[in-house]
Amino acid sequence: MSSSSALCSCLSSGSSVTSTHRRRRASSSSSLTSSSSSSSFSSSRRGFSPPSVYLNKNKNKNNINNKNNNTSSSSSGRRRSSSSSSKLKVCAAMSSIDDPNFADLSDRLKLDNVRQSLIRQEDSIIFALIERSQYKVNDKIYKTNSIDVPCYDAKTGVRSSMIEFMLREREQMDGKIRRYTSPDEHAFYPESLPPLVIPPMNFGEVLHECALKININDRIKEMYVENIVPGMCESGDDNNYGSAGLCDVNCLQLISRRIHYGKFVAEAKFRAQPDEYSDLIRKQDGNGLMQLLTNQAVEDRVVARVTNKAAFYGQDINEEVPDASKVLTNPENQKYKVAPEIIADLYFKWIMPMTKDVQVEYLLQRLD
Numbered sequence: 001m002s003s004s005s006a007l008c009s010c011l012s013s014g015s016s017v018t019s020t021h022r023r024r025r026a027s028s029s030s031s032l033t034s035s036s037s038s039s040s041f042s043s044s045r046r047g048f049s050p051p052s053v054y055l056n057k058n059k060n061k062n063n064i065n066n067k068n069n070n071t072s073s074s075s076s077g078r079r080r081s082s083s084s085s086s087k088l089k090v091c092a093a094m095s096s097i098d099d100p101n102f103a104d105l106s107d108r109l110k111l112d113n114v115r116q117s118l119i120r121q122e123d124s125i126i127f128a129l130i131e132r133s134q135y136k137v138n139d140k141i142y143k144t145n146s147i148d149v150p151c152y153d154a155k156t157g158v159r160s161s162m163i164e165f166m167l168r169e170r171e172q173m174d175g176k177i178r179r180y181t182s183p184d185e186h187a188f189y190p191e192s193l194p195p196l197v198i199p200p201m202n203f204g205e206v207l208h209e210c211a212l213k214i215n216i217n218d219r220i221k222e223m224y225v226e227n228i229v230p231g232m233c234e235s236g237d238d239n240n241y242g243s244a245g246l247c248d249v250n251c252l253q254l255i256s257r258r259i260h261y262g263k264f265v266a267e268a269k270f271r272a273q274p275d276e277y278s279d280l281i282r283k284q285d286g287n288g289l290m291q292l293l294t295n296q297a298v299e300d301r302v303v304a305r306v307t308n309k310a311a312f313y314g315q316d317i318n319e320e321v322p323d324a325s326k327v328l329t330n331p332e333n334q335k336y337k338v339a340p341e342i343i344a345d346l347y348f349k350w351i352m353p354m355t356k357d358v359q360v361e362y363l364l365q366r367l368d
């Protein structure tokens with residue numbers, strides 16, 4: 001039996017189990033924060049005692065390396081002093097290399113590498129959007145009290161939307177296998193994450209600790225439902241709630257990752273120009289930071305590349321090797337599943353600006 005069908009009630013089962021995950025509060029500066037965090041999601045896991053460790057027999061050994069479990073143990077097993085823990089440390093100490101769960105992310109902070117990652121993420125996002133666009137908007141998926149899902153708001157008792165239910169269910173699975181211990185992953189319902197079943201990875205400390213406070217997933221969900229879906233899907237209802245909802249979950253997770261990757265971009269930029277950024281940060285000049293981090297030439301390239309990729313991925317490719325110039329210019333070949341310009345436009349209007357918002361939010365706190 002699926003956990004969802006077991007015991008969904010108004011009990012706040014998830015809130016006690018977040019200690020094994022990196023704590024992420026909704027961003028305080030996010031003006032569009034919705035009330036979704038007050039929803040709760042209960043299941044057969046109700047009654048789990050708050051774990052301080054993942055569910056693994058080797059808990060003592062591996063727990064030493066869990067930077068997420070609030071024990072203040074460093075990867076080498078020493079306790080961090082409060083002053084050192086409040087400062088950024090570039091990746092973990094050398095001793096971490098001996099740690100089988102150590103993932104070295106230090107290379108991520110080179111701007112070229114960060115951009116390469118953004119480029120790779122484009123592929124997944126464009127595919128996911130094209131997949132979603134084959135279904136109609138199906139706005140029942142996003143409305144509360146609309147589809148009979150076993151998930152309710154803890155305060156009001158109102159039945160949650162199907163998208164909330166599906167996201168919460170997905171995060172129960174992903175959360176167990178440490179997805180949200182990674183600094184580039186952000187849960188939509190961080191307060192409800194389950195305990196880990198495998199030891200957490202040790203990522204060292206790549207970003208400033210203010211990164212933990214930044215999670216704009218409420219804004220991202222709202223933007224996705226109100227702009228991305230109606231922007232690329234035919235309006236109406238085709239009854240494909242499950243299929244379209246699965247596509248939504250995929251799109252939301254990918255877009256969330258891309259937008260929150262702004263933290264890595266910002267850190268890379270800060271390191272490249274520490275004096276310029278520090279000056280603006282001390283003045284808390286958000287507009288100045290936005291101006292400094294914006295690179296119009298790169299944005300133009302992103303839009304052009306996304307248009308081209310959407311043109312390629314959005315066609316039925318047959319067994320012949322496609323001629324790129326024909327694919328992109330011959331109207332005969334342009335039977336796209338969704339117009340490439342639409343995808344590029346969504347990227348330009350929503351995904352890039354929100355990535356920049358994350359950068360500014362991170363930088364404003366970078367010297368805290």
Ligand SMILES: O=C(O)C(=O)C[C@]1(C(=O)O)C=C[C@@H](O)C=C1
Pocket residue numbers: 115118265293294295296298299302351352353355356
């Ligand atoms: O590549 C960068 O420099 C970024 O900051 C990333 C990004 C983007 O979201 O793609 C955002 C802002 C810049 O103006 C250009 C591109």
